[in-house]
Amino acid sequence: MSRPGRDDAPDRLYTLTQGRSSSGPDNPFDLVTLVVAECDPVPGMQSEHAAILRLTERPTAVVEIAAELKLPVSITRILLSDLLAAGRVSARHPRRAAVPDPDILEQVLVGLRNL
Amino acid sequence: MDSATSETHTASETRTPLGASADNGLKIVVVGGFGAGKTTMVRSVSEIRPLNTEETMTQAGEDVDDTRGVRGKTATTVAFDFGRITLDAHNVLYLFGAPGQERFWFLWDRLFSGTLGAVVLVDTRRIDDSWYAIDRLEKHGTPFIVACNDFGGPAFPPEQVREALDLDPHVPLVGCDARSRESSKLVLITLVEHIQALYADPARAPRQELV
Ligand SMILES: Nc1nc2c(ncn2[C@@H]2O[C@H](COP(=O)(O)OP(=O)(O)OP(=O)(O)O)[C@@H](O)[C@H]2O)c(=O)[nH]1
């Protein structure tokens, strides 16, 4: 089993995120936030940022990005915050409510039954 | 699972992208003891080969309700796998196979945040492996059902399993074969129906017993 990020020297991960070691509670990216690229990669861009933009031509969840890049989720979240702040990606966050929307639950059931 | 992650290039080239209109990610967590069949169930229903990733905790006091497990800034890393089910043009369900061990409690908190509900997979030969998972779910108020994975051992009567798990009478208990797509699908449907019933009328505990 491959453990993304495991083979990376900690200092590589440190460099990737300019030393920020935690994505923190205020990071808006949920595991299943769907990320969509708003532009193409440009030359000279940090290679992980470019890789994310290529991956997210179609909506792609944060966990899938992390798995594809073989980076821990926390590092992926930091990279995504940078891209979001620069307007290079948009984020479709899960609709969260204190209780699940009954319409959504019904849609989930219909979807599962149709599998 | 090994092949799913060791052949990243192949995996990337054959990635099945979501439709452009997908905008709502949903989560269901599959928990259970070592070898209970979590990855197998995720694989059975997923439209992608299960992927593996990890979450790292590097700081103390990061929105946790109990910091005993975190010593200073020790980094702790937990791997988990997940699969995906496209439900319709907007909704995408992610299924997480989460480690059920006690030392991973902090990851559970994170995974459970915003999770629709959980499937507790039980290997009836090792029922006590699931006590901890059920404990955490009850504490979180996360809706869950229990699915007994059939490993071909002696079949235990449902009442006996319920008693061993000290299961609330309204929590559905089903049998399943995690290797079967149809069976795993039924487990998920049972969970979502249970969630619906819970939220439709929280005062009324659903009476239906499913085994
Ligand atoms: N007979 C039988 N075998 C199963 C079933 N589900 C899983 N297995 C087998 O049990 C073994 C463990 O299954 P996994 O899916 O890897 O279990 P897991 O819960 O992901 O294990 P860990 O991640 O290591 O905790 C595998 O060899 C599966 O093929 C089942 O329903 N019936």
Ligand SMILES: [Mg+2]
């Ligand atoms: Mg597993």
